Amino acid sequence: xxCASGIEARQVDELAINIDPxxxxxxxxxxxxxxxxxxxxxxxxxxxxxKPNRLDYIxxxxxxxxxxxxxxxxxxxxxxxxxxxRRGFQAVAHTCVQKGDPVLLTSxxxxxxxxxxxxxxxIASEIPANEQHIVTPDAAALKIEExxxxxxxxxxxxxxxxxxxxYGNMHDVKAIxxxxxxxxxxxxxxxxxxxxxxxxxxxDLGVDFVVGSGHKSMAAPAPSGILATTTERAAEVFRTTAxxxxxxxxxxxxxxxxxxxxxxxxxxxxxxxASFPHVKERVKHFDCELENNRIVVDGLLLVEGTKILSEMxxxxxxxxxxxxxxxxxxAESHKKRGFYFSSALGEKGVTGVIPGATKxxxxxxxxxxxxxxxxxxxxxxxxxxxxxLPLRV
Amino acid sequence: xxCASGIEARQVDELAINIDPxxxxxxxxxxxxxxxxxxxxxxxxxxxxxKPNRLDYIxxxxxxxxxxxxxxxxxxxxxxxxxxxRRGFQAVAHTCVQKGDPVLLTSxxxxxxxxxxxxxxxIASEIPANEQHIVTPDAAALKIEExxxxxxxxxxxxxxxxxxxxYGNMHDVKAIxxxxxxxxxxxxxxxxxxxxxxxxxxxDLGVDFVVGSGHKSMAAPAPSGILATTTERAAEVFRTTAxxxxxxxxxxxxxxxxxxxxxxxxxxxxxxxASFPHVKERVKHFDCELENNRIVVDGLLLVEGTKILSEMxxxxxxxxxxxxxxxxxxAESHKKRGFYFSSALGEKGVTGVIPGATKxxxxxxxxxxxxxxxxxxxxxxxxxxxxxLPLRV
Numbered sequence: 001x002x003c004a005s006g007i008e009a010r011q012v013d014e015l016a017i018n019i020d021p022x023x024x025x026x027x028x029x030x031x032x033x034x035x036x037x038x039x040x041x042x043x044x045x046x047x048x049x050x051k052p053n054r055l056d057y058i059x060x061x062x063x064x065x066x067x068x069x070x071x072x073x074x075x076x077x078x079x080x081x082x083x084x085x086r087r088g089f090q091a092v093a094h095t096c097v098q099k100g101d102p103v104l105l106t107s108x109x110x111x112x113x114x115x116x117x118x119x120x121x122x123i124a125s126e127i128p129a130n131e132q133h134i135v136t137p138d139a140a141a142l143k144i145e146e147x148x149x150x151x152x153x154x155x156x157x158x159x160x161x162x163x164x165x166x167y168g169n170m171h172d173v174k175a176i177x178x179x180x181x182x183x184x185x186x187x188x189x190x191x192x193x194x195x196x197x198x199x200x201x202x203x204d205l206g207v208d209f210v211v212g213s214g215h216k217s218m219a220a221p222a223p224s225g226i227l228a229t230t231t232e233r234a235a236e237v238f239r240t241t242a243x244x245x246x247x248x249x250x251x252x253x254x255x256x257x258x259x260x261x262x263x264x265x266x267x268x269x270x271x272x273x274a275s276f277p278h279v280k281e282r283v284k285h286f287d288c289e290l291e292n293n294r295i296v297v298d299g300l301l302l303v304e305g306t307k308i309l310s311e312m313x314x315x316x317x318x319x320x321x322x323x324x325x326x327x328x329x330x331a332e333s334h335k336k337r338g339f340y341f342s343s344a345l346g347e348k349g350v351t352g353v354i355p356g357a358t359k360x361x362x363x364x365x366x367x368x369x370x371x372x373x374x375x376x377x378x379x380x381x382x383x384x385x386x387x388x389l390p391l392r393v
Numbered sequence: 394x395x396c397a398s399g400i401e402a403r404q405v406d407e408l409a410i411n412i413d414p415x416x417x418x419x420x421x422x423x424x425x426x427x428x429x430x431x432x433x434x435x436x437x438x439x440x441x442x443x444k445p446n447r448l449d450y451i452x453x454x455x456x457x458x459x460x461x462x463x464x465x466x467x468x469x470x471x472x473x474x475x476x477x478x479r480r481g482f483q484a485v486a487h488t489c490v491q492k493g494d495p496v497l498l499t500s501x502x503x504x505x506x507x508x509x510x511x512x513x514x515x516i517a518s519e520i521p522a523n524e525q526h527i528v529t530p531d532a533a534a535l536k537i538e539e540x541x542x543x544x545x546x547x548x549x550x551x552x553x554x555x556x557x558x559x560y561g562n563m564h565d566v567k568a569i570x571x572x573x574x575x576x577x578x579x580x581x582x583x584x585x586x587x588x589x590x591x592x593x594x595x596x597d598l599g600v601d602f603v604v605g606s607g608h609k610s611m612a613a614p615a616p617s618g619i620l621a622t623t624t625e626r627a628a629e630v631f632r633t634t635a636x637x638x639x640x641x642x643x644x645x646x647x648x649x650x651x652x653x654x655x656x657x658x659x660x661x662x663x664x665x666x667a668s669f670p671h672v673k674e675r676v677k678h679f680d681c682e683l684e685n686n687r688i689v690v691d692g693l694l695l696v697e698g699t700k701i702l703s704e705m706x707x708x709x710x711x712x713x714x715x716x717x718x719x720x721x722x723x724a725e726s727h728k729k730r731g732f733y734f735s736s737a738l739g740e741k742g743v744t745g746v747i748p749g750a751t752k753x754x755x756x757x758x759x760x761x762x763x764x765x766x767x768x769x770x771x772x773x774x775x776x777x778x779x780x781x782l783p784l785r786v
Binding site: 003004005006007008009010011012013020022023025026027028031032033034035036037038039040041042043044046047050060061062065083084086087089090094105107109111112114115116117118119123124125126127128214215216219220221222223241242243244245246247248250252255257258260261263264265266267268270271273274277354 | 397399648660666
């Protein structure tokens, strides 16, 4: 069925249990879907834009209120919406980093953080994660000292992933931020996998910036996200424009250059807003999500030779599995080779695992029901049974 | 009727003739609406993302094909989608402009172009429009010489609006680009009001960059847009990442730092794609749009004392009216003051004029039917009649 010329209607989450690592937190709520339909048109939220003509001042629909609510919810002072978390990284890097400045990242940082540093001309300095794939405050301190020796000065900014995209491990942002602040290094907490998924308290974490992703974790359309900060840092990253037209002497009011003025003028913003009450509620029930994850992981681990590479017990639903000692063995001789695995999953109504992947792969159990979790656990053992792989007794 | 908690369902274009200057070209087509419903979820277009893992390589839905088609349609060599035209300006400014560099804009440039220049540290140098509010190649040449005298070098980049947002006037981009190129200044054509509205041929204009807005003029959700360029400039603005993780030695493949990697991962992109066949068709019929505009403008001019501040005959449907000598006279004594005008328009089923505006205001007739144009022309004379304003004989 096509929804437009050449474009198949997408029915992924309607027809299967989706465990795609990046998709599950960004599925729209029913309210977001309704709002998206009502506000699909381009500049749809701008009907009642009045002076001072900036997106976050519009009161109908309640965009101004949404900004305040998100700030309060994250326990930060100021919030702006951005076209994806990456645009939040970009704004902060562009504000804090000058050409040649060392910038702290971690060995698990997302590529978009690196691109933000690259764009600002910074030098990537990774804090190495330990053998358990955890970034520790001690490692941060060591790295800062190392940078100081090499560059003669401390890094100018630190990007710390709250939960990283590789292992879904949770890092002690609070303790790392404390270390960074001893060197006056502002800290950006990358909450792309946590804001909208589990409770995030910026002031408690003691960070200068919290970045969240609408389309990854706030049940919103893409591209969307939020950048939250403190009053102090807001004066820097949300500074207003200073450029003047040399002929017309025009100035541009309270537009913010790092935001490029207004950011999300329609469907993306309204989707975030419509989902927000549900998102606020769902983060309170993350324990149920972890229990579902435990059920699935337990099922997977029943298959002999399977390893979970993420920290255990799991603190997040994004999980990295190593099935070289189990499902990959079948791939060696199966006529479909590695594709047998995603194919078998598909036949059983499970989607979101990269076709062909049987060695190291990721999945995310976020948002499924208990019944689906129990079923998915069985699916893994069933596929093992069907392919003669032994189960742990 | 609410579509979500605290959010009124939007029914602007369903219930009235909308003449909002920025909204009319961004209303979704039926196909875009259907595609938006099917692809509302966050990372919805990423189901079949495979190596090399970049948005513009995805073939299902046909994103790769769309990129090629848009480039061919604009007669340019390479295209990327961006979260709004402004993000295209930003990418080009960040690529071409160093701190302290003079950059050509015009006295009619949009604020987002100024913000892009400000972000890159450039100095705004406006080419003054003439008394008819037209930017001429002669004025461009004079300004370049002036900049050369002042800075000891030519500007490093020129932003030229194809049709400006203030008057909706069309500027001779081709002739201005020719002048700029004599000084080796790359030229960005801001097609926010033209790409998707009327035929745009980048090579014929002889420009280095064409930027278009999805939500302003391509019947797409916000934020969306396109940045098109030549093979030569693509190597600069679409250069791939060079940053390396100092510990992991990680590189990030073919991700492009100016694009921050992938750009529009869901509903915004699919909306542009679904509307694209219709947009390609509609630009061929811009003459009908101009005829509708003429009908409306003629009606408005029937009201004695009304002036059109935009160039005449109109070359674009975005039009600036001066009704200080007509509708504003009523505002002086009306109990609703200036609000009587938008209120009267509203009662007659017309929306999109800023409430309270009776002096200088803008409207855009794009996308209306002939019948609606004839009706709107009558509405203006009717409001004049009802308020005792004389009509021209």
